[in-house]
Amino acid sequence: MKKILPLILLFTVVLSTGCSSYSLVEDPAVQGSNDAAGEKVELQFWHTYSDVETKVFETRVLPMFEREHPNIVVHAVRQNYTSQLNDNIVAAIADDKQPDIMRMDIIWVPQFARSGALTDLTEMSDFSEYENRFTGSLIQTNRYAGHYFGIPLDATTMxxxxxxxxxxxxxxxxxxxxxxxxxxxxxxxxxxxxxxxxxxxxxxxxxxxxxxxxxxxxxxxxxxxxxxxxxxxxxxxxxxxxxxxxxxxxxxxxxxxxxxxxxxxxxxxxxxxxxxxxxxxxxxxxxxxxxxxxxxxxxxxxxxxxxxxxxSIIGGENLVLFRGSRHPYEAWTFMKFLVSEPVQEMMAETGLIPSIKDFDRAKLQPVYRIYLDQLRRAEPRPPIPxxxxxxxxxxxxxxxxxxxxxxxxxxxxxxxxxxxxxxxxx
Structure with missing residues (x-):
């Protein structure tokens, strides 16, 4: 991704001409649900899961969430992780067509946080309960200007x-x-x-x-x-x-x-x-x-x-909540669900490395357990745009x-x- 300058220029235009798309919810921490009891809330979730990961996510994870939260429907949209994806996200934001939530490469979080496109999760009333749930320095990959704009979903290192x-x-x-x-x-x-x-x-x-x-x-x-x-x-x-x-x-x-x-x-x-x-x-x-x-x-x-x-270096994906989401409370509920141990265990079956620090390493294939150990000693690349x-x-x-x-x-x-x-x- 070598197109940072044009991306930043586009963000500048977006923020100067259409800031309202980022502030539809001024304080998602206190808003709660905008929807009347019993009405369906629909969320859009962008991800870059592989074929195997997508199958587990769509056939096991999503049905489990919707059983627990019958008023929330999640539309999962698979994106190809190519050199164009970053540009596509920028374009979606400019058109106010961004998803509610995205599984995003960790190196992009500071860029989109600075643009104003992401929700500051420290605004969430229960964020402090999640800040310390992740292995090693993983949470720091979401930090920008003293605030957190995402939570770790899955991790990797070498x-x-x-x-x-x-x-x-x-x-x-x-x-x-x-x-x-x-x-x-x-x-x-x-x-x-x-x-x-x-x-x-x-x-x-x-x-x-x-x-x-x-x-x-x-x-x-x-x-x-x-x-x-x-x-x-x-x-x-x-x-x-x-x-x-x-x-x-x-x-x-x-x-x-x-x-x-x-x-x-x-x-x-x-x-x-x-x-x-x-x-x-x-x-x-x-x-x-x-x-x-x-x-x-x-x-x-x-x-x-x-x-x-x-x-070693921390890699992987974080969950981010776009500022333009009409349903931030429900989106945050879905994000917390994805970092629960049952879901992390399901996705670990595909070879993904869990992000939560108390994950039972015995549930991982033996060859992957060393990665949990190394993650405790791993450091993020500097989180800068x-x-x-x-x-x-x-x-x-x-x-x-x-x-x-x-x-x-x-x-x-x-x-x-x-x-x-x-x-x-x-």
């Missing part, structure tokens, strides 16, 4: 996945718990065969590199999320990136991070890479393919620790550093200045 055979070859019986152990194991592999790599990082973007950068002591933005200078280019951050650069130059990190070969999945399955880090869809994507049997030669662990406890632009700058910086185009400190100082400009321009 965990290290190791090739068991290569672990045995370097004398390990379980995954490394620290980077010191992981780098030592990687050097043993490299000494055996120059074509072997210890670590594969998917890409130079924050999704791939930020867990390593943060764990090694780096910082991207200030705690107030308003600048990068003094943080991205701090001595600790420069040192973290220098270590990553040295491991790349040594051949311990595979060329995958800058688009080279071997690819992470192929390298892991073909015993060319000791460790990749991937989300839970790695298993769902491979279990019914020719690579299915090779999954038996893999083992997962928590992200290795170093200067900090090993962290300009995230895509910041991510682009970070990704270009990492690539330039790794391929030797720019010295580490210079590249980081230059990138910090660019990010400052992005954050201060709006």
């Amino acid at each position: 965990v290290p996945i190791y090739n068991k055979t290569l672990l045995r070859e370097v004398g390990l019986t379980e995954p490394p718990s620290t980077f010191e152990e992981l780098i030592a194991a990687s050097r043993k592999l490299k000494a055996k065969d120059a074509g072997l790599f210890g670590i594969s990082v998917c890409c130079s973007s924050t999704w791939g590199m930020l867990p390593y950068f943060r764990t090694l002591g780096g910082e991207l933005l200030s705690p107030s999320l308003d600048k990068a200078s003094g943080y991205l280019d701090s001595p600790a951050s420069v040192e973290a990136m220098k270590r990553l650069k040295s491991w790349f130059d040594e051949g311990l990190i595979s060329p995958t991070v800058v688009g080279g070969e071997p690819g992470g999945w192929d390298g892991l399955f073909n015993r060319k890479i000791l460790m990749i880090d991937e989300a839970h869809w790695f298993f769902t994507s491979n279990e019914n393919t020719e690579n299915g049997p090779k999954l038996n030669d893999t083992v997962t662990g928590l992200f290795p620790s170093d200067a900090r406890e090993g962290t 300009q995230w895509d632009e910041v991510d682009d700058v970070f990704s270009r910086m990492v690539t330039r550093i790794l391929v030797g185009e720019k010295p580490v400190a210079d590249a980081m100082r230059e990138s910090a200045s660019q990010i400052d400009g992005i954050l201060s321009s709006r």
Whole structure:
């Protein structure tokens, strides 16, 4: 999604010419239902569930809700998660045709919150009962300007996945718990065969590199999320990136991070890479393919620790309530229902990772349980409306550093200045 500037301009037009579409309900916390007892209330819910997820949602979750709330009818509309979806949401808002509720990618929540399109859920009288129900830092992905504009529905993060055979070859019986152990194991592999790599990082973007950068002591933005200078280019951050650069130059990190070969999945399955880090869809994507049997030669662990406890990036979807909803009370009722344990358990059967912290991990397939553990240590990408632009700058910086185009400190100082400009321009 690289169209933030035109989207923001469109939002500016919408807000300046049609603000009433966002304030049909001035205080949904106290309004309650607008409808007379016994009358049907109809809600529209947009989602991006897969085929399997949609089937469970439509045949089990929705009927259960409508049995419990016979006066509320939910019309679920499946949207294709493509590069156009963000634009489609903007257009729907501009035409006052937005849904009541949406299952939205977490990185979009700050963008739509700033535009005025979303309801501040802290206005809900019982929001405080839900604020602390979610695992780790998940709720923070909904925070903008000190308020919450959504609640976590399902989550994902990445965990290290190791090739068991290569672990045995370097004398390990379980995954490394620290980077010191992981780098030592990687050097043993490299000494055996120059074509072997210890670590594969998917890409130079924050999704791939930020867990390593943060764990090694780096910082991207200030705690107030308003600048990068003094943080991205701090001595600790420069040192973290220098270590990553040295491991790349040594051949311990595979060329995958800058688009080279071997690819992470192929390298892991073909015993060319000791460790990749991937989300839970790695298993769902491979279990019914020719690579299915090779999954038996893999083992997962928590992200290795170093200067900090090993962290990872939070991904997933949040539930948001659009400001233009005519039925915010009923919409909030449906949102709370979707984060109840029975519903989270149903959807977990499809491979989705639950968001609630007290979920019984024994109800998950064994291979997914490690993701709940890692989520407790995971951190969100900074919840800022300009995230895509910041991510682009970070990704270009990492690539330039790794391929030797720019010295580490210079590249980081230059990138910090660019990010400052992005954050201060709006």
